[in-house]
Amino acid sequence: MTGSRKDDHVRLATAQHQATGEDTATETASPPSQFDEVRFVHHALAGTDRERVSLRTRFGGLEWPVPLYINAMTGGSAKTGEINRGLATAARETGVPIATGSMSPYLKDSSTAGTFSPIRECNPDGFVMANVNTNATAEQARRAVDLLNADALQIHLNAVQETVMPEGDRSFGHWPGAIEAITAAVDVPVIVKEVGFGLSGRTVSQLAKMGVRAADVAGRGGTDFARIENSRRSDADFTYLEGWGLSTPVALLDARGHGLPLLASGGIRHPLDVARALALGAHAAGASGGFLTTLLNGGVNALVQQITAWLEQLTDLMTLLGAHSPAALADCDVLLTGSLREFCLLRHID
Numbered sequence: 001m002t003g004s005r006k007d008d009h010v011r012l013a014t015a016q017h018q019a020t021g022e023d024t025a026t027e028t029a030s031p032p033s034q035f036d037e038v039r040f041v042h043h044a045l046a047g048t049d050r051e052r053v054s055l056r057t058r059f060g061g062l063e064w065p066v067p068l069y070i071n072a073m074t075g076g077s078a079k080t081g082e083i084n085r086g087l088a089t090a091a092r093e094t095g096v097p098i099a100t101g102s103m104s105p106y107l108k109d110s111s112t113a114g115t116f117s118p119i120r121e122c123n124p125d126g127f128v129m130a131n132v133n134t135n136a137t138a139e140q141a142r143r144a145v146d147l148l149n150a151d152a153l154q155i156h157l158n159a160v161q162e163t164v165m166p167e168g169d170r171s172f173g174h175w176p177g178a179i180e181a182i183t184a185a186v187d188v189p190v191i192v193k194e195v196g197f198g199l200s201g202r203t204v205s206q207l208a209k210m211g212v213r214a215a216d217v218a219g220r221g222g223t224d225f226a227r228i229e230n231s232r233r234s235d236a237d238f239t240y241l242e243g244w245g246l247s248t249p250v251a252l253l254d255a256r257g258h259g260l261p262l263l264a265s266g267g268i269r270h271p272l273d274v275a276r277a278l279a280l281g282a283h284a285a286g287a288s289g290g291f292l293t294t295l296l297n298g299g300v301n302a303l304v305q306q307i308t309a310w311l312e313q314l315t316d317l318m319t320l321l322g323a324h325s326p327a328a329l330a331d332c333d334v335l336l337t338g339s340l341r342e343f344c345l346l347r348h349i350d
């Protein structure tokens with residue numbers, strides 16, 4: 001059952017990204033996003049020299065060579081094992097950190113280990129994140145980290161997805177305690193992430209008290225798991241939950257200054273969105289559905305070319321903006337327009 005569900009997720013997520021005609025190279029072909037309401041103020045004399053720009057990013061005691069990562073996606077079936085092989089190869093070739101998909105299938109059936117292990121086998125020197133849900137025991141979390149010799153562990157929060165899934169969890173009250181227990185049990189940094197509905201400032205404040213190292217806001221605007229799970233249901237669905245949650249820009253604005261370094265994923269379409277996310281306080285930006293679509297449509301080389309181009313163009317954007325490091329983008333002037341502006345007025349964000 002899990003294997004076919006994971007294959008469904010791949011098929012339905014790439015269908016979402018293909019349907020929106022997302023062209024990850026330019027903004028014009030992408031669907032509207034609240035990232036389009038974050039505009040850098042152009043200062044004609046602010047530019048610097050490209051050779052002075054470094055993409056290295058540091059947060060929560062971690063140091064990544066670049067502020068871009070391949071975010072959690074899959075594993076658990078033969079097909080998704082091949083996808084992990086391709087994603088890990090692209091991570092190795094470009095140096096970007098990578099997360100595996102939820103390792104629940106492996107924790108239930110260790111014979112599926114070979115669908116997750118390529119994330120490390122194909123990427124022996126890269127930064128690798130294991131991934132579990134809040135039902136994992138302390139021992140299972142350690143097994144997940146050990147299988148990949150992971151550098152960090154992601155715990156994903158996906159209550160909306162579970163609610164839409166007929167077979168989904170309906171008990172969420174134990175999640176804070178589970179996060180604390182898992183965080184105490186593993187000897188690698190823990191990053192808590194959503195799956196596309198966003199982390200609020202209140203949630204990040206709670207996570208900060210649980211020993212978590214960083215929070216990946218994983219907001220609305222990209223892959224929508226309410227849509228994915230609705231299309232997997234045979235009976236009355238939860239269509240009205242599609243589009244639920246905080247967009248990634250709103251989540252970043254709400255979660256800043258709540259005690260944890262932030263990562264941004266959820267609707268990152270191109271290098272300008274990466275720069276915008278960093279300007280709103282994220283230390284790195286991740287992508288899943290868009291990178292998966294590139295891999296399935298064009299193979300590993302196409303994904304390597306896309307990630308390489310994003311990193312080159314991000315360097316050019318930082319040169320234009322006079323930002324010598326990813327952190328320096330947070331000092332750049334930005335204009336917030338439209339509904340994003342209204343959000344800031346409502347929350348009195350300067």
Ligand code: FNR
Pocket residue numbers: 009010013071072073074100101102103131154155156193194195196218219221222223265266267268286287288289290292
């Ligand atoms: C995901 N995502 C995800 N997240 C997670 O923590 N564990 C998981 O197992 C999965 N599985 C998964 C499968 C597929 C096919 C996709 C596309 C995504 C969520 C992912 O990490 C990310 O948070 C969201 O997809 C938002 O980012 P994008 O897709 O808009 O870039």
